[in-house]
Amino acid sequence: MSSRLRFAGLAFALLFSIAAAGDPLAPESALERSGYMRLTTSVEVSKFLEQLALLSHFVRKEQIGRSAGGRSIDAVWISKPSPVRTTKNTSLPRLTILLVGTQHGTEPSGGEALLLVARSVALGGMKLLLDGADFIIVPNANPDGRDLHRRVNANNVNLSTDFVLLSQPESRAINDLLLRVRPEVVLDVHESAILKKKTLGREGYLTDFNAQFEIGNNTNIAPEIRRLSLNRMLPEIVREVRRRGLPAQRYIGEITSIRQPITNGGLSLKNLRNKAGMLGAFSFLVENRLDPPGNYPTHRNIRERVAEQILSIESFLKVVRAHAQEIMGITRTARMTPLPRSVYLSTAYERNKTQPRISLQLRRRDTGVAEKRWFDDHRAIATAHKLNPPQAYVVTAHEQPVAAVLTRHHLRYEKITNRRKLAVHAQKIKADGNPLKPGEPAAIHAYPAELFLEPGDLWIEARQPEGLILPLLLDPRSTSSIFAYPPFNAALTRGREFFVYRVP
Incomplete structure (x- = not known):
């Protein structure tokens, strides 16, 4: 691992410069105080942010929620007053940047x-970044996992893949923050173990990336967000690193x-990166190496x-700053685009x-x-089931759990x-003799029908601020459907009319 050793000097210099810069009274993290021998606890994270x-x-420090185990989920807002606008600076963009860390407690x-x-x-x-951006930083998105030394929260749920059901208070806190603040830029910070003991490690290999x-x-x-992200920003970030x-x-x-x-x-949409992207943000993930x-x-x-x-x-922030004006213009346009617009329900590699x-x-x-290995390349993306969203959706069964997810x-x-x-468009789950598996998008037969709405049924207008995700959540063909997850997948019965209807 000689490349790791060569980088060690740069690593120490980087940390020293960050620790030494600015106010001499600047707080140290518990990790720093211990000489990098002990991790910072969730309580110590909160105290550090209070000191800042x-x-x-x-x-400004704010508690944005509490974990399943009752621990505080904290954010810091870092911004300075905007300069008085003049004819010279009215076009200067001021981004809101959200940085989220430790969705997995073992990272x-x-x-x-x-x-x-x-x-x-x-x-x-x-500090110079504050001239063009406001920051919201959530260092400890999974305080249960951090303190209990495990990947999941106190309810044994992987928070990083909970952004369809939003079943946990931690993922709901981040989602609520996204909707309240509407950041133009989001970065989700992760690690990945190069030693996977139960899988690749058993075959005798480690992954090799930094x-x-x-x-x-x-x-x-x-599409404008995806194009700029993929074709320009991503290559520039990789080159800068x-x-x-x-x-x-x-x-x-x-x-x-x-x-x-x-x-x-x-x-x-089960991950933060894509959920934030659907809300009109330039959303990225970084995953660094977790040593064995x-x-x-x-x-x-x-x-x-x-x-x-x-x-x-x-x-990442350097590249964001270089594209700030483009980012601001594209996000504004994307968020002002009239709804509904067509969506692809199925997206797969x-x-x-x-x-x-x-x-x-x-x-x-x-x-x-080091050893080179050859793999089948399945990085092409296929889409299916293009849908023009209807006027509304109607739900005639399981109303309470569906309403909870919508809320x-x-x-x-x-x-x-x-x-x-x-008059509605009805759907029937195709019967082929096999039970639906968890996570399996359903095949359907669609047809026009007449439906009697009963008191207690749900009426959901498609034309609303977040209406674009409605088809992705409610259509059983969608790879982001709530019906791909327990307990909702148990409500799908082959050969029976589906209880969510589209109103044309």
């Missing part, structure tokens, strides 16, 4: 890095076997891991016909020696009070 708020009138370096980034933006060398970046890649995100000495690439989906196909990041157990100068090489996350975040195979570098687990997404609905007849 006391030291700078640019900083702590992102949260530790965001504490130091918050300090640097408020008091240190990154920094990976992914965009909001659901095909229903505004490499220029600063850290190997970087576009995100490759988790490798658990040397025989699997290769994809990019997940395409559905070994002999390091600090606990699990945490000093260097934090430094790599900081370098990746700084590089398929074999890349122009490049069916790709080689990736892995490392032998026993020797650490979590801030989607409005009404309850029918009087019986009446209505």
Whole structure:
């Protein structure tokens, strides 16, 4: 792992500059105070943010929610008063940037890095960024996982994939923040273990990467956002990270076997990156390397891991700043586009016909020696079931749990009070003799019908601020459908008329 050793000097210099810059009274994180031998607890994260708020009138701390285990989920808002607008500066964009860390409790370096980034933006060398941006930083999105040393929250739920059902208070807190603040830019900060003991490690290999970046890649995100993100910003971020000495690439989906196909990041709305993108934000993920157990100068090489996350975040922010005016213009246009517009219900990866195979570098687990392996390349994206959203949706069964999900997404609905007849498009789940599997989009037969609405049925207008996601949540063919998840998938019965109807 000589590349890691070569980077160690840069890592230390980076951390030292961030720690030393700005106010001499700037707080240290518990990780810093321990000499990088002990992680910062959730209570200590909150205290650190409180200290920042006391030291700078640019900083405000806010509790945005509580975890399933009752722990505080905190954000810091860092901004300075906007300059008086004149004829010379009226076009200057001022972005709102949301940075989120530690959705997975066993990936702590992102949260530790965001504490130091918050300090640097408020008091240190990154303070210049406040001339063109306001920051909202949530360093510890999964305080249960951080304190309990586990990936999931106290309810054993993976928060990073909970943005369809929003079943957990932590994911709801982040979603509520997105809708309240409407950031133009979002970065979700993660780590990934290079040693996967139960999967790839058993085949004798480790993954070999330092920094990976992914965009909001659901095909229903505004095309202008996807184009700028994919064609210009992503390559520039990767180049900037490499220029600063850290190997970087576009995100490759988790490798658990040397025989699997290769994809990019997940395409559905279950992750923060795509949910934020559907709300009109330029949304990215960064995933840095989580070292396996070994002999390091600090606990699990945490000093260097934090430094790599900081370098990746700084590089990301540099590219965002360079594109600030474009970002502001595109997000404004995307959010003003009249609804509804057509959507693709199904989005999936398929074999890349122009490049069916790709080689990736892995490392032998026993020797650490680099080795190239060939994989099927499935990074092409296929779409299906294009739908022009209807006037409204009607739900005639399971109204209470469906209404609960709609409320979590801030989607409005009404309850029918009087019986009446209505022309609708009905759907029937095709019967092929096989039960539906969890996560499986349903095949349907659609046909016109007449329906009697009964008191208590739900009426959901499609033309509302977040109406674009309604078809993705309520249509059983959608890869982001609530009916792909328990307990809703149990409500789908093959050969029976589906209880969600489209009103043309």
